[in-house]
Amino acid sequence: MIKIQLIGILGLLGLILSSCGNKIIYYGRQYTPTENVDIFFRESDVEEPNEIMGKVTLEMSAKKSSDKVQLKLMNRAKSKGADAIIFDDISLTNTGSTTGGAVAGGAGRRGFLGIFGSKTKYEKGQQVKGTFLKYKKNLGT
Numbered sequence: 323m324i325k326i327q328l329i330g331i332l333g334l335l336g337l338i339l340s341s342c343g344n345k346i347i348y349y350g351r352q353y354t355p356t357e358n359v360d361i362f363f364r365e366s367d368v369e370e371p372n373e374i375m376g377k378v379t380l381e382m383s384a385k386k387s388s389d390k391v392q393l394k395l396m397n398r399a400k401s402k403g404a405d406a407i408i409f410d411d412i413s414l415t416n417t418g419s420t421t422g423g424a425v426a427g428g429a430g431r432r433g434f435l436g437i438f439g440s441k442t443k444y445e446k447g448q449q450v451k452g453t454f455l456k457y458k459k460n461l462g463t
Contacts, residue, residue: 344386346398350376353403353456359396360406365453368406372455375404384414384446391450404454411451416444 353375362368380395399407 344380344382344394346394347379347381348376348398348402348454350374350378350402350454351456356400356403356405356460359399359404361392361396362406362408365408368408368455370406371458372406373458373461374453375456376402376454378407378452378454380450380452381415381447384448386448391448395450395452399452399454402454403456405457405460406455408453408455409450410453411449413449415447415449 360368378395378398380391380398382391382394395407395409
C-alpha cells in the first residue's frame, strides 16, 4: 500500500514540475552574442539590410508582465547574436494540465476497493512568436 502511494506522489510531483517554467523554442543560426537588439513589430519598419537568422516562440504564463516577456526574448536574441527582433504574433492561450491520484484500499469481501480520480486545471498563458534578424553590415563579425 505504501508503495502504491509513493508511486502516486512521485508521479504527481513529476507532473507538477514538468508544467512549471517558461518554454523558449528557437530554430536558426547563431552568431557572436550582441549587446543591443532593435525591436520591431512589422517587417516593413526594418530599414537596415538584413537576413533572417531564425524563428523563436516563447510560451509562458499570462501572469507575466509584457515587459518581462519582451526582456526574456531580447536576452535570447542577444545570446544568439541577433541585431533585431520582429515580434510577429502575440496571443493568449489556455493550457491544461491533468493531475491524477489514486488512493487504494485493501481487498474486502467483495474484492479490491479503491478510489481513483483526476483533475484538469486550465491556466491562461501567452505565446509570443518572433523573428531574429542579423544586419548584413554585421555578418562579418
